[in-house]
Structures are given as structure tokens and as C-alpha cells.
Amino acid sequence: MIKKVLVANRGEIAVRIIRSCREMGLKSVAVYSDADRSSMHVRYADEAWRLGPAPSTESYLNIDKIIQVAKESKADAIHPGYGFLSENTEFANRIREAGLIFIGPSAEAITAMGDKMTAREMMKKAGVPIVPGTDQLPESEDEIKALARKIGYPVMLKASAGGGGKGMRLVKTEKELLPSLLRARSEARNAFGNEAVYMEKYLLEPHHIEFQIMADNHGNVVHLFERECSVQRRHQKVIEETPSPFITEEIRAAMAEQAIAAAKSVNYSGAGTVEFLVDKDRNFYFLEMNTRLQVEHPITERVTGIDLVKAQIKVASGEVLAFKQEDIAQRGHAIEARIYAEDPANNFIPSPGLIRHITQPLGLGVRTDGYAYEGYEIPVYYDPLISKLIVWAPTRAEAIKRMKRALYEYKITGVKTNIPFVQRIMEAEAFVKGNYNTHFIDDNLEQLLQPETENTQYEDIAMIMAYLDFQNRQHKRMDFGQKAGNQSNWKNFGRLFRHNPY
Numbered sequence: 001m002i003k004k005v006l007v008a009n010r011g012e013i014a015v016r017i018i019r020s021c022r023e024m025g026l027k028s029v030a031v032y033s034d035a036d037r038s039s040m041h042v043r044y045a046d047e048a049w050r051l052g053p054a055p056s057t058e059s060y061l062n063i064d065k066i067i068q069v070a071k072e073s074k075a076d077a078i079h080p081g082y083g084f085l086s087e088n089t090e091f092a093n094r095i096r097e098a099g100l101i102f103i104g105p106s107a108e109a110i111t112a113m114g115d116k117m118t119a120r121e122m123m124k125k126a127g128v129p130i131v132p133g134t135d136q137l138p139e140s141e142d143e144i145k146a147l148a149r150k151i152g153y154p155v156m157l158k159a160s161a162g163g164g165g166k167g168m169r170l171v172k173t174e175k176e177l178l179p180s181l182l183r184a185r186s187e188a189r190n191a192f193g194n195e196a197v198y199m200e201k202y203l204l205e206p207h208h209i210e211f212q213i214m215a216d217n218h219g220n221v222v223h224l225f226e227r228e229c230s231v232q233r234r235h236q237k238v239i240e241e242t243p244s245p246f247i248t249e250e251i252r253a254a255m256a257e258q259a260i261a262a263a264k265s266v267n268y269s270g271a272g273t274v275e276f277l278v279d280k281d282r283n284f285y286f287l288e289m290n291t292r293l294q295v296e297h298p299i300t301e302r303v304t305g306i307d308l309v310k311a312q313i314k315v316a317s318g319e320v321l322a323f324k325q326e327d328i329a330q331r332g333h334a335i336e337a338r339i340y341a342e343d344p345a346n347n348f349i350p351s352p353g354l355i356r357h358i359t360q361p362l363g364l365g366v367r368t369d370g371y372a373y374e375g376y377e378i379p380v381y382y383d384p385l386i387s388k389l390i391v392w393a394p395t396r397a398e399a400i401k402r403m404k405r406a407l408y409e410y411k412i413t414g415v416k417t418n419i420p421f422v423q424r425i426m427e428a429e430a431f432v433k434g435n436y437n438t439h440f441i442d443d444n445l446e447q448l449l450q451p452e453t454e455n456t457q458y459e460d461i462a463m464i465m466a467y468l469d470f471q472n473r474q475h476k477r478m479d480f481g482q483k484a485g486n487q488s489n490w491k492n493f494g495r496l497f498r499h500n501p502y
């Protein structure tokens with residue numbers, strides 16, 4: 001029986017998990033580094049325990065410390081969130097050895113899906129389509145060359161211990177093959193401590209489409225439909241949406257069946273995501289399985305009405321899934337935009353710092369999962385994700401309009417953000433038509449980096465002037481009331497600048 005959950009994470013996902021715990025009547029324990037002392041998850045949890053200094057290795061990745069806090073706080077279970085230790089087999093094992101519940105799948109499932117070659121072999125046995133390629137690469141150079149010729153160039157070399165884009169190398173010609181293989185092996189050894197590399201046919205212009213899975217410990221496995229995740233830059237997703245505008249009902253049903261087969265093949269328990277690559281002819285291939293809750297899970301929650309964190313905790317408590325496959329419907333259209341403290345005009349370098357002002361969008365069909373507030377300092381130590389902006393509408397066209405409206409309302413000053421960049425994506429013809437793949441951002445980067453439209457700049461200036469005016473009045477208790485009438489200063493300054501550009 002779970003009564004108290006330690007959330008071994010930070011930022012928006014820690015806040016999000018704490019919210020579901022509170023709704024379930026469970027106590028929550030936050031853990032924090034010195035950089036997160038005033039972070040929102042610390043405020044929202046019932047208890048907060050210090051892990052250590054800011055660097056992740058001394059805090060959110062410190063297994064000993066996290067388990068020690070779980071014991072001292074008398075937590076029954078640990079929710080890993082995503083990233084950090086969420087797919088760390090040792091963490092899952094150490095938690096269970098300590099007599100606590102790890103809210104996630106078995107260590108065996110994490111291990112199997114964490115090794116990409118093992119995962120491929122298991123999928124092949126389960127009849128799940130995989131990208132044409134090899135299991136173990138042969139020893140001799142001639143055999144490797146013959147295999148690449150058989151697969152057909154271009155081929156992709158992938159580190160078995162890699163994933164999420166790490167440890168991949170594209171090889172276009174036989175001349176490049178062996179040198180690339182040597183480099184791929186040494187990179188894999190350095191990055192993952194495992195030099196195993198395999199080869200796949202390189203799929204041109206694929207879509208990245210993933211299926212949400214939920215499984216209990218009583219043999220029930222259901223899917224909660226797909227998420228289209230092809231709008232990504234350097235393997236960092238920016239926009240996710242459901243339903244996918246690319247697949248047909250038939251393909252959806254076929255992919256769902258294979259996603260469930262993949263989960264069953266490892267006796268999966270809890271929330272998991274089966275990733276597929278889908279080529280331009282809508283052939284789909286298993287890519288990898290993520291054994292954690294994903295960043296983009298809210299769009300699935302919105303179209304199905306299911307709280308995935310509550311489902312995770314109930315499954316970890318040993319409960320039977322509260323829903324059957326026929327109970328789960330995909331209703332309307334949801335889009336998520338990841339809002340980052342980064343500077344797109346400066347090669348997207350992170351832009352941590354003090355949030356001087358933040359206005360989150362609200363209104364019908366808008367959700368923000370975030371943790372920033374006015375006066376909060378976005379730390380330099382971690383991923384610069386500020387929040388996720390999730391919108392829902394009955395149709396995709398209306399969801400795009402709602403996203404644009406929400407982005408227009410989303411005001412953050414003090415740090416640079418990718419909000420204008422996301423706004424450009426919502427305006428891009430290929431995106432609006434739903435005719436895009438994983439090359440979308442690279443293929444449209446120049447257009448997407450266009451400076452903000454003129455009046456948006458004026459609006460920002462108007463807001464800053466209004467803020468300065470507010471500060472001014474606060475200090476001098478001046479009353480602009482008579483002079484400016486009862487107009488909002490924001491509008492006054494906006495008008496001023498719009499007609500008299502400085």
C-alpha cells in the first residue's frame with residue numbers, strides 16, 4: 001500500500017507528479033539540490049529533503065542519498081520521473097532491495113530495452129517489424145562490407161548502449177564504412193562503456209511516431225494511441241501532437257498491435273512508450289522502447305482523459321488497470337510545445353537566469369506544466385525546459401489556432417525563450433498542412449528563425465515600458481490616473497511606439 005511517494009526529480013515533472021499524489025491523498029516528498037532550494041516542487045510537496053550541491057551527480061543522480069532520504073522520510077515508493085535515474089537498472093534494483101516500491105517496470109525490462117541490440121532481437125522474436133539491418137556485426141571487414149552492400153547504402157551505425165540519437169553515425173558510401181565503424185566504436189566505448197555497434201538501413205525522411213502503453217501486473221496491457229514527435233532539433237523534441245496527421249486508421253491499428261506485442265515480450269509493467277520510425281510509404285519499424293513516463297505524456301492524457309501518473313502509482317500498488325482497451329478513445333486533437341530558456345537566434349544556447357515577469361496562458365483547452373514564477377532563477381545546471389504548453393481543440397486546425405493564441409499570451413521576460421520560434425512553427429505551411437517529417441526543422445530553419453514580427457517587438461517594448469512605469473509609480477507614488485485617463489499603460493505605450501518608432 002503506497003501512502004507516501006518520494007519524487008526523485010525536479011522542475012515541471014516533479015510538480016506534475018506531486019499534483020497527482022495530492023489528488024490521490026498520498027503524501028509527497030521532494031528532494032532538491034542547493035540550486036533548487038526555492039524551486040516550485042520544493043514548495044508544493046508535503047516534505048522537502050536536501051540531496052546535496054547543484055551538480056546532478058551530487059544530487060539527482062546520487063542513488064545512495066536518494067534511498068537514504070526515502071528511508072528517513074519513511075516513503076513507501078519512489079517515482080523517478082523522466083531523465084536522471086528513470087531508466088537506471090541499478091536504481092530500480094537498489095530501491096527494491098531496500099524494500100521500497102519503484103514506480104516503473106522491472107529491472108529486467110529496463111535492461112532489455114536499454115540495450116538496443118537486445119531490444120531488436122526480442123522484437124524480431126515477437127514478430128514486431130524492425131529496421132532492416134544486423135544484430136551482431138560480423139568480425140571480418142569483408143563480411144561487414146558485404147552486409148552493408150546487402151542492406152544498401154546509406155546505412156546507420158548505432159551504439160547498442162545508445163539511444164535518443166546518441167551514438168548514431170550515418171554512412172553513405174563503402175569508403176566511409178570502416179573508418180566510421182572505428183569511430184562509432186570508440187565513441188560508444190567512451191560515452192557508454194560499451195563499444196557494441198550495429199547497422200541499420202538508413203530510412204530517408206522518416207516520421208518519429210510513438211505509442212503510449214500502460215500495463216498492470218495482472219497481464220493487462222493497453223495502448224493509449226500515438227504521439228507524432230517528428231518536430232525535433234538535434235534529437236530534442238520541440239512539438240508533439242496526437243493524433244498523428246500522417247498515419248491512417250489502418251496503420252494506427254497495426255502499430256498499436258505491435259506496440260502491445262513489444263510490451264508483452266518483456267512482461268512490461270507501468271507506463272512505457274514504444275517508438276517507431278515510419279517511412280514515406282507508411283512502413284513502420286520498431287526503433288526503441290522507453291521504460292519511463294515521457295515529457296510529452298500530457299497530450300495523451302488530454303485526448304484520452306487518463307491521468308498517466310495516477311495510473312503508474314496504482315499499477316505500482318498492485319492494482320488492476322481501471323480501464324480496458326475499449327474504454328480508451330482518442331478525442332479531439334492535442335499539441336504540446338516545449339518552452340525552453342534558450343536563444344534560437346544564438347544557436348539555441350541555453351539562457352538561464354532570473355524570471356522578471358511571467359504570464360502563463362489560460363482559457364479553454366490550455367494547460368501549462370511548468371515550475372517557473374516571477375523572481376525564480378532558472379538554474380544553469382539542468383535542462384533549460386521552463387514548461388510545456390499543451391492545447392486541445394476538437395480539430396487539428398483549431399488546436400493550431402489555440403496554440404498560436406496561447407503563445408501570444410505567454411509572456412516571459414528576464415530570460416530568452418523559444419516562444420517566437422515555436423510561433424513560427426505554428427505558422428509554417430508544412431506544419432499547418434501536417435506534411436512534415438523529422439527533417440522539418442532542419443529544412444525550414446531559416447524561415448523559423450525569422451525575427452519576430454514588427455508589432456510583437458512593439459508589444460514587448462510596450463510591456464517593458466508599462467512595467468517600468470509601474471515601478472516608477474510604485475516608487476514615486478505618482479498618479480498617472482488623470483493624465484493617462486483610465487487607459488491601460490500597456491496599450492498607451494503600445495500605441496506610442498507603434499506610431500512613433502524610436
Ligand code: MV4
Pocket residue numbers: 131156163164165166200201202203204206208232234235275277287288438
Ligand atoms: C534512424 C533514422 C533513420 N534510419 N534509424 C533518432 C534518435 C533515435 N530515436 C533514432 N533516430 C533515428 N534513427 C534509421 N535506420 C532516423 C532517426 C531520427 C533522426 C535521425 C537524425 C536526426 C533526427 C532524427 C529525428 C528522429 C529520428
